[in-house]
Every structure is written in structure tokens, then in C-alpha cells.
Amino acid sequence: MAKKKNRKNIPLPILILICAVLLHAIYTSVSTLALAIWGDSVMGTVDSYDSRLDNTKAEQNRSRTVSKGYWFLVNSKEYRGYVIYSSDEAWPSLDEGETRSERIRYLSFLPYVNKPAMLCEFSEMGE
Structure with a gap:
């Protein structure tokens, strides 16, 4: 007589959560590479x-959590972005109304996919 296998299925909410986290990780990796x-x-x-x-x-580069909100113009249309990353970067905080300039990379056919250039240039990755 064959033994029955006790197969325990993963609960649907847990499976959905795992898939969502994996999809986010794939999006982040592919967008950075693109x-x-x-x-x-x-x-x-x-x-x-x-x-x-x-x-x-x-x-190195893991002592601080940095968050930035930014905007840029493409074809006279404004796009906004926000990033959080680990770094040793420690600029002074921005006062009310104060701004700084920074290079932003974006996909020309889909400007909603964007990041500060320092986070997606091969020469600066891992620094």
C-alpha cells in the first residue's frame, strides 16, 4: 500500500505577499539595469x-539611510521621483524652500522610470 504524502499548501495570502515582494525586486533590478x-x-x-x-x-556605504525627493522636466512635462537607499552620504538637511541640483536618469520612452544617476551608473555602483 502506497503512503499518502502530506502536502501542505502555502496559504494564499502568504503566496500573494511572496509574489509581490519578488515582483518588486525584479522591477527594481531591471529598471536599474535599463x-x-x-x-x-x-x-x-x-x-x-x-x-x-x-x-x-x-x-562602507551602509551606515546611513538616505531618502530623496526630486523632480525634473522632460519635453516641458514635470516628473517626480523618490528614492531610499543605504549610503555614507551626509548632506545637511534641506531647509524649507531650499533645493539642490542632481543628475537624474530616465527612460526616454517612459520617463516615469527614473533614478538619481549615482544609483544607476555602472562606474558608481557599489561605491
Whole structure:
């Protein structure tokens, strides 16, 4: 007599959560690669910036969590973006109404896919 296999299925909410996380990871990786290869550059304006010290003993480029909000113009249309990443970067916080310029990379056929250039250039990745 053959033994029955006890097969436990993954609950649907957990499976949906796993798929959502994997899809987000794929989107982030593919968009970074696409921006590095096919992206166009433009000068954008950083209008919100925050740098939080997480760990003074962390490895290089991992001691702070940096968040930036920015905007840029393509064909007279404004696009906005927001990124969060780990870095050792520690600019002073922006005061109300203060801005900074930064290069932004975007896909010419889909400008909604964009990031600061420092996050998607091969020469600067891992630094």
C-alpha cells in the first residue's frame, strides 16, 4: 500500500505577499539595469532630503539611510521621483524652500522610470 504524502499548501495570502515582494525586486533590478544602459540624463532638482544614521560600525556605504525627493522636466512635462537607499552620504538637511541640483536618469520612452544617476551608473555602483 502506497503512503499518502502530506502536502501542505502555502496559504494564499502568504503566496500573494511572496509574489509581490519578488515582483518588486525584479522591477527594481531591471529598471536599474535599463537606466544604466538606455537611460538619458537630465539635471533635476532635489527638494526633500533626509539622512538617518543607522549604525556607526556598519560596513562602507551602509551606515546611513538616505531618502530623496526630486523632480525634473522632460519635453516641458514635470516628473517626480523618490528614492531610499543605504549610503555614507551626509548632506545637511534641506531647509524649507531650499533645493539642490542632481543628475537624474530616465527612460526616454517612459520617463516615469527614473533614478538619481549615482544609483544607476555602472562606474558608481557599489561605491
